[in-house]
Amino acid sequence: MCPWLTHDPLDVAALLAEVSSEGCGATTVFLGTVRRSENDGDVVGIEYSSYDAMAEAELDGVLADARTRWPGVRIAMRHRLGYVATGEVSVAIAVAAPHRSAAFDACRFVIDQTKERVPVWKKERLAAGTERWVEPHGG
């Protein structure tokens, strides 16, 4: 089983170490964090859940697609499951490439594709103690 999904806090330094290579002159990192939106119910955290086996397989596919489109890139990513409090990192992606354009483009591709095709769901927990499922809205 691939390790893309985890219930543990994310270690960005470990991801950078995974992609580090003397042949790569550019490294990009994307971090998605749980956002507080006070005009929208005051989110205090998000409970993440997934269809684990399919999510791992879809992430395999996303990363394989990225490596095909940008040969030579090195990619590491983790997506958290379970409860993630506001301000904490829920998804982290590190991409190293020989040159910066591939590093930027592949990193964006991986987060965009993740949001589009990987079966993960969010349930927001609000300050008032209520909960609600998040519908996708392109953010």
Add this chain to the structure above:
Amino acid sequence: MKVKVLVFASYAEALGRGELDVELPAGATVADCVAKVRKATGAGVPPAPLVAVNRRYARPEHTLSEGDEVALIPPIAGG
């Protein structure tokens, strides 16, 4: 034939469970399976949800086989 239906997130909450076995005639499609689940459980699942068969996205006209794992997937919201 029998298939195993998995439901997740808001759909699981609406149905009060995460999986159920569904009996279908040979040659039944994804759409047939969804219709049967809706009939058995009420309106907790929309008429045309995103579906995966054996962990791959599948279209409503996809023909099912004995033992397939059919997942009803609510709108994805990762990241």
